[in-house]
Amino acid sequence: MRHEVRFSGFGGQGIILSAVILGRAAVMYDGTYAVQTQVYGPEARGGASMSAVIIDDSPILYPKVTDPDILVIMSQEGFEKYGVEVRDDALMILDSSLVHTRPRCRYLEIPATREAKMTLGRDIVANIIMLGALVRATGIVKESSLERAILDSVPKGTEDLNIRAMKRGIELATEGRVQ
Amino acid sequence: MQGNVACAEGALAAGCSFFGGYPITPSTEVAEHMAQRLPRKGGTFIQMEDEIASIAAVIGAAWTGARAMTATSGPGFSLMMENIGFAVMTETPCVIVNIQRGGPSTGQPTMSAQADMMQCRFGSHGDYSIIALSPASVQEMYELTAAAFNLADRFRVPVFLMADEIIGHMRERIEIPDSVPKVERKLLKQGVLPFHPDDDLVPGFPQFGKGYGVHVTGLTHDERGYPCATNPRVHEQLVRRLVEKVEGKRHEIADYRVTNPDAELVFITYGSPARTVEQVVHDNPGKEIGHLRFRTVWPFSENALREFPNARAFLVPEQNLGQMAREIERHTSVPVIRLPRFGGALHTPGELVAALEGLK
Numbered sequence: 001m002r003h004e005v006r007f008s009g010f011g012g013q014g015i016i017l018s019a020v021i022l023g024r025a026a027v028m029y030d031g032t033y034a035v036q037t038q039v040y041g042p043e044a045r046g047g048a049s050m051s052a053v054i055i056d057d058s059p060i061l062y063p064k065v066t067d068p069d070i071l072v073i074m075s076q077e078g079f080e081k082y083g084v085e086v087r088d089d090a091l092m093i094l095d096s097s098l099v100h101t102r103p104r105c106r107y108l109e110i111p112a113t114r115e116a117k118m119t120l121g122r123d124i125v126a127n128i129i130m131l132g133a134l135v136r137a138t139g140i141v142k143e144s145s146l147e148r149a150i151l152d153s154v155p156k157g158t159e160d161l162n163i164r165a166m167k168r169g170i171e172l173a174t175e176g177r178v179q
Numbered sequence: 180m181q182g183n184v185a186c187a188e189g190a191l192a193a194g195c196s197f198f199g200g201y202p203i204t205p206s207t208e209v210a211e212h213m214a215q216r217l218p219r220k221g222g223t224f225i226q227m228e229d230e231i232a233s234i235a236a237v238i239g240a241a242w243t244g245a246r247a248m249t250a251t252s253g254p255g256f257s258l259m260m261e262n263i264g265f266a267v268m269t270e271t272p273c274v275i276v277n278i279q280r281g282g283p284s285t286g287q288p289t290m291s292a293q294a295d296m297m298q299c300r301f302g303s304h305g306d307y308s309i310i311a312l313s314p315a316s317v318q319e320m321y322e323l324t325a326a327a328f329n330l331a332d333r334f335r336v337p338v339f340l341m342a343d344e345i346i347g348h349m350r351e352r353i354e355i356p357d358s359v360p361k362v363e364r365k366l367l368k369q370g371v372l373p374f375h376p377d378d379d380l381v382p383g384f385p386q387f388g389k390g391y392g393v394h395v396t397g398l399t400h401d402e403r404g405y406p407c408a409t410n411p412r413v414h415e416q417l418v419r420r421l422v423e424k425v426e427g428k429r430h431e432i433a434d435y436r437v438t439n440p441d442a443e444l445v446f447i448t449y450g451s452p453a454r455t456v457e458q459v460v461h462d463n464p465g466k467e468i469g470h471l472r473f474r475t476v477w478p479f480s481e482n483a484l485r486e487f488p489n490a491r492a493f494l495v496p497e498q499n500l501g502q503m504a505r506e507i508e509r510h511t512s513v514p515v516i517r518l519p520r521f522g523g524a525l526h527t528p529g530e531l532v533a534a535l536e537g538l539k
Binding site: 061 | 204288289290345348349350351352451454455457458461523525527528
């Protein structure tokens with residue numbers, strides 16, 4: 001089964017890291033194929049950032065995502081740039097604390113940045129909340145694979161915080177309703 | 180694994196023991212990974228003050244016998260040009276990685292391009308020849324970097340890994356072999372002049388610290404290595420040999436992949452556009468679409484074009500205005516169709532299918 005996932009937001013939110021973690025979960029722990037690419041600007045923080053992952057059972061030839069069936073949108077600018085022209089049967093998981101418009105396709109609201117700040121005390125883990133929600137809503141990789149890939153990818157000393165963020169994302173997706 | 184990390188790992192597998200560089204997007208991860216890994220393996224990593232010093236340090240390290248490399252992108256590559264000529268003239272084996280981004284000048288630091296293909300071939304002054312490889316996957320970032328060291332040692336030339344941002348920054352599955360093939364650098368035999376070539380036109384290497392007193396100069400030099408800059412015969416002999424030692428072996432150095440050799444419409448690629456063509460060929464089963472993919476770009480082997488005797492058009496998608504297309508045109512009477520795509524994006528399968536439709 002082939003899935004094309006696109007993440008977008010602004011530089012500093014961990015948009016590229018999210019895609020790396022998802023790809024790592026697929027390749028290293030689910031044993032499938034994945035290719036991860038990105039588009040970002042020269043700014044270190046604040047500019048629009050986009051990353052993408054293709055996950056497939058067979059080797060991936062064309063490496064870029066052209067028509068994503070899953071989107072994770074974490075900023076209004078990211079929505080306007082990458083979230084407007086999407087296919088009707090796509091699923092968009094959006095950070096409802098930062099994205100104010102809603103797409104034509106199916107969507108799931110996850111207030112990740114607010115939750116990260118309020119519940120976990122660090123808005124830096126909003127992207128991990130989104131990843132937890134993504135995996136619960138789509139089953140694109142196993143939740144245990146995601147957990148291992150997160151542990152491989154985050155700085156030492158932040159493992160507990162990040163796993164709590166993932167679990168909070170899973171809870172929010174379970175409680176939430178696809179619209 | 181990321182392409183740039185695979186490049187660094189391929190270099191380490193090949194026994195690279197010196198990296199001198201200056202970070203620049205989109206090549207920085209090569210230096211970053213080497214900085215972490217090389218010292219632990221007993222090698223030396225130096226961040227130099229700029230790219231001019233970086234390539235100079237690499238040349239110096241190579242003369243001590245080290246397998247030495249640097250990695251950069253467009254603006255740094257331009258700065259390196261003078262000393263690349265010095266490496267050519269002094270027959271210094273070294274590996275130079277260029278993860279290409281949009282130019283001219285600082286251009287598009289984070290976006291992909293293939294517009295340094297001619298600069299890599301002709302960018303320094305004077306007549307010369309070099310070897311350049313172009314990877315189309317993370318796996319090939321590993322394999323071709325390792326292969327580059329062997330070619331550098333065998334021919335005593337700078338060897339270029341001409342990748343692009345898409346391949347450098349892409350992450351995908353890679354299988355790391357237990358070991359990579361290794362060609363030893365041919366050392367100078369006792370009693371032979373240091374720049375006296377063997378039958379293969381390559382002189383043995385008089386490694387620093389092994390008892391030789393050798394003069395290494397960018398000036399035209401005789402077989403002793405002494406400057407001899409006004410004798411036309413010495414200059415002609417030297418320059419002809421520097422070119423011929425590579426160009427004379429171009430069919431042997433050639434490394435390319437052929438798909439559907441009976442096809443009439445044939446794509447010719449190197450680097451990331453190869454991935455789009457592979458998708459198009461996969462989506463259109465049958466033998467109608469040919470694909471010639473160069474893994475070695477320079478020296479150009481025109482024999483590769485003869486693998487497609489029925490070709491009535493060569494379509495060349497590149498992330499530039501047609502740099503290799505121009506080289507291909509020089510060697511064939513088959514019409515060459517340029518398919519430039521730049522600004523950083525990769526050709527989509529749909530675009531290439533549309534180009535095919537226009538020819539049917």
